[in-house]
Amino acid sequence: MIESDELLSIRAAELYYEEDKTQDEIGSILALTRWKVGRLLAQAKASGFVRIEIVHPRARRLPVERRLREAWGLTDAIVVSTSGVDDQDELQTRTAQAAADYLTALRPTPRTLGISWGRTLDDVARHLQDGWAAGVDVVQINGGVSLNRRAGTAASTAVTIAQKAGGHATLLPSPAILERLETKQAIESDRAVSAVLDLASGADAYLFSAGAADAGSVLVDSGYLTAHDVTELVRRGAVGDVVGRYVDSAGAIVDAGLDGRTVGLPLESLRGAQLSIAVIAGAAKHAVARAVVGSGLCTVLVTDEETALSLLDHPSSNQHHDGQRGTP
Template sequence: MDDELLMVRVAELSYDENKTQDEIGALLGISRWKVGRLLVHARERGIVRIEIVHPRARRLAVERALVERFGLKDAVVVPAPDEPGAVLERVTRAAADLLAALRPVPRTLAVSWGRTLTAIAEVLPDGWAHGVTVVQANGGVSLNRRSGGAASVAVTIAQRGAGQAVLLPSPAILERVETKLAIEADRTVAAILDQAAHAGTFLFTAGPCDPTSAHVENGYLEAEDVIELARRGAVGDVLGRYIDAEGNIVDPELDARTVGIDLERLRSADRSIFVTAGAAKHDIARTVVSTGLCSVLVTDETTAQALLEET
């Protein structure tokens, strides 16, 4: 029996027949040490492929590639589920797992809001932290009351971390620059924004530049507004600020009416965790990771592969 065929036989007996290395050695007339070496070589040559199948499994090789390519501190990549609708659930659970495992535990956590952050808050375990302060990083008082908005996200994360929520009492986008400046000049609002800007850890997502945007859902913008932003080069928004593929603000006038911390704070933060899932956010995800807006990425395998292949 040549070496390659012997390798196949050893693999079959080990993985298909569940035989021990001693048993395989006795059957094939070789030592158990040679059996072990052949199994290692079988995996190295791709004759044997081992896949861990579980919703909370991770793709470690892809994570390492992302960290190396984009200079990240860490990455969490979960397998893409067979059902497209399960992607968000799988990614947000991974984000909750990451948050609960952070060491040191965040004392102050600044958060954005939206469907992704709401889903993370809902699956965070009680006791994930002890005494954490959760601060809104950008305005989010809903104008149509159809969703819980930013307040419920911050409150839920804080309650499950035995801490307190510091809420930003402002819409995300105001109609007049003068109104925005007046709100941010208020002593209480200014103190909240300063607290958010100096948080040790940020947890945020990004929205696509299309009519499914949370800003349309919550009444800040019309569908035609985001279509026009896309025409001008916007790929999505981060903390309510619409940016192009290079990370530049697309509409300075709109940005001047947006309440929240500056994006530069994400770049300079000790830890900025970006959570994204699904094909609709590939463009904005690529911009976030390639322009240094995050130091930690949590995403699905399909998104991760798109980032690695297209940059």
């Protein structure tokens, strides 16, 4: 009898999902009541015989999001589907769009949004629609005056996000990394720069990404570090950078000297924030994603399905579950 019901549920599912028959039509074909057909279709789904997948590029993986929130103590998680993704560019586009959608739906809307810079944030800025919010001011949280051809990227990202929200952008007029500690200290003590950092430290929300520890880093591309520098950082345990600061798998600073010459908010500002949104996607960033989430650097993660599953399959012993957000 059980086997008969199973076969009937499969046949009913085939007629309903593949031949577009109504439940009444299926009842006539199989000599069953409409109620029995409905029960068989529900049984087919519950038994795993039917899998419904939404394949639109903006589709989200809600069950994975729930597991991610519960496993890592996140306030929220946004996970985009990787179905039909052919390359890293498409994956980046989907994740950036999801981050833009999340910002647009965010309530209450932050009055001041602190942002980092880089390729991911630039993509998020481009995907935001004009009028995504009303009167949101944007402030840079780390230095971004480039040393070469990528000049202007950090400033244009902040200005674009602010303009599309009818707000103002406050830029941090400094390189990301200085050659000498004394120079960095002098810059941060400058009245104009310190005023920006003070504004950034009081932002209502933060939006940032993370870079993989490899030669493709935007910090290498922008001329701050060399490929050899990054190789040495990896040798010392670096898994990636967060707002220009290289961290290990536990989210700890790898090179105190380099960190001391880096201009911008310290990582503790992200850990103490009520709302800090990390946008991280791609296989190359699985390790740094674990470091960010596991060390409490974000309250919200926007990521792709494979990165999310990696986080669920390889939990960290440094998970941040103390609930003490908002206490610097």
